[in-house]
Amino acid sequence: MRIYVLVEDYSGYESPFLAQHGISFLIEKAGKGILFDTGQSAEPILHNMRLLGLDPSSHIDYIFLSHCHYDHTGGLLGILKAIGRRVLVIAHPSIFRRHFVMKPYLRDVGIPFRREEVEELADLYLAPKPLEIVEGLYSTGEIRNREDFEQGHIGVYTLKDGQVMEDSIMDDMSVVAKTSEGLVIVSGCSHAGIVSIVKHAIRMTGERRVRAVIGGFHLIDAGDERIERTVKEFKELGVEEVYTGHCTGLRAEAAFQEAYGERFHKLHSGMVVEF
Template sequence: MVKDTQLLEVDEVKITIIMDNTVDVFMTDNEIVHRFDLGSDFPPIAEHGFSAMIQVKSGNKQGAVLLDLGISSSGILHNMDSLGINATDIQAIILSHGHSDHTMGLPGLIDKLGTHKVPLISHPDAFLDKKIIMPGGDEINISPPKLTALQQEKITFVKKSDPTLLVDDMVLVSGEIPRTTDFEKGFPLHYTKRNGQWENDSVIKDDQCVIVNVREQGLVIITGCCHSGVINTIRYAQALTNSQKVYAVLGGFHLTGGIFEKIIPTTIAELQKINPTYLMPGHCTGWSAIHQIAQSMPKAFIPNNVGTTLVFQGK
């Protein structure tokens, strides 16, 4: 459990996907899923990145946090306007980790916030420079943005590896996630610059998730890229909250590409054991993994899409 604190149950959580890799205006609604209106003359766009607005409500208490900021300021601000999301409603910004496709919208959002100062919750490693070195030697820069002094003054930085409770204890940021499975081994091509030196960082320690506990339904776990592994992430969420019941898992599961596609069958087998009511894989999950999850767990599977809003209500 989180020391001296406890994640409180909520009556409702509403999650709006502000940015993801796909957009499809023909998807239909149901009692849980609400899609973007086809008739709008200002539709959202898709980019390789992730961002989600998480709104919680319990009794007369309510609030909202923003998880991640996509790969560009122009993209995240366009979609916030398109989806009617007001920046001043944001009570905290959370970074799932420090890669560019989750952080590059931060400068634009800070400017849009104006005098509305909010805390930014991240792991201490989140703002370190990062890159991928491909087997052939090509390097891909995936570092977070460099903020100006003025932009930094508009944010209260909360850098910690431990869990953090937000919004009257209704939202839990996991902090650093322990690696306990024997198959989720990280990303061997990943490097982080520490103390002026590049070092291999396959673990990607700054990865974290967001957890909400819906009354009598179970945990809703929202991930950015899940570099810790989706099974490690779920198990840690269960341990932190002392709750085994998982209602929904959504976000990036990072099962794309040759390194990670090998563990898709094992991951799905473990997901079936956990048996969440809903699964909405997106962003870096990858085409193959998404389709295999849909085929293996059709009742739980929800197709992801920019502009999708999920409403999970307690009993």
Template sequence: MRIYVLVEDYSGYESPFLAQHGISFLIEKDGKGVLFDTGQSAEPILHNMRLLGLDPSSHIDYIFLSHCHYDHTGGLLGILKAIGKRVPVIAHPEIFRRHFITKPHLRDVGMPFRREEVEELADLYLTPKPLEIVEGIYSTGEIRSREDFEQRGIGVYTLKDGQVVEDSIMDDMSVVAKTSEGLVIVSGCSHAGIVSIVKHAIRMTGERRIKAVIGGFHLIGEDNERIERTVKEFGELGVEEVYTGHCTGLKAETAFLAEYGERFHKLHSGMVMEF
């Protein structure tokens, strides 16, 4: 299995690859490609794919959207047009809901497209349940069992029966791949809590070995207590390698680096991982 970082907040040192706030991975296994998230826009992803020798029409068979945020879904229509054929788009049923912040002003931060626009180009598979996409690669489905220490709101809201209510981002889902070395878990922003996601993956698969956890952990702006607890839980769960960036934050990244040493890897556009 090979995982390409098609776009990330960081492009690396002296790199020809483009960076953008957001994330997009291409997961390849058994001749099939799962595009995990689509960044803010298609242009940097398509540029980086060209540098990697990847053709969207022949390397992307499925698209998985981890949650509704614009920095994970904004490139969707552009990518679908570049693929040039209908492909399945896998996501949570609530991904098209109204999703917004109010500080410093009212601003929509959710999916920037209507459902009808996506359905013109792709086939939607909207489910809150786990789904096998390619043999051995699964959507986690909704993460309902969440660790108490990971449940602080981030100031996002939705509308329910005309009322403004805090949005718990229940559409946050991840991908789990079974490998001979253990599970490889890929997350977008980990709004469900990265420890909660890892524990859910263990329960879902029955596999306790965790080869790698990859993605944004949304620890930016979090206090030392939560960061230290997260790193400690990773150790107790036996997570072997950590690949992170995007919304994890420098303070959390340095804590993982201190604990994991050479088993810590900073994500960057153009990075290729093999398992």
């Protein structure tokens, strides 16, 4: 199993790769390529793929969207056009809902195009429950059992029957792969709570060994208590290695660095990880 970091908030030191607020991974497993999220736009992803010797038309077989936010979905149409053939796009059924913030002003932060535009280029598979994408690699489906300490409103809203409602981001889904060394869990922003996601993956697969957790953990605005609890839970769950960046936040990254030492890795564009 190989994971390419196609775009991330950080490009690394003296790097030819481009960075962008957002995230995109290419996961290779069982002879197939799964593009996990598409950043804000296709251009930096396609640039970085060229540097890595990756051709979208031959290396991407599926696209998985972890949730609706623009920094994870904005590059979708450009990527689909670069692929040049119809592929399967896997996401939650609610991903095209209206999704917005009201502070400091009303602004849409959801997927920045219509469902019909995607369907012109790809086939949608909108599944709220766990799904095996390729052998040994699964969508977690939506995470309904969320740890109490990871719950809380982050200031995003949706519309239901014409009424403004708080949005709990139930479309937040991750990918989990079974390897001979344990689970490798890939998350986009972990709005469901990264500890909740890891525990869900363990319950779903029956595998208690967690080889690595990769992605954004959305602790950028978290207090010290939540950060400390998250690191403690990771250690108690036996998570062996941590790869994080994007929305994790500097204080949380520092806490994981202290706890994991050389087994902590800061994500950057162009990074390649193998298991």
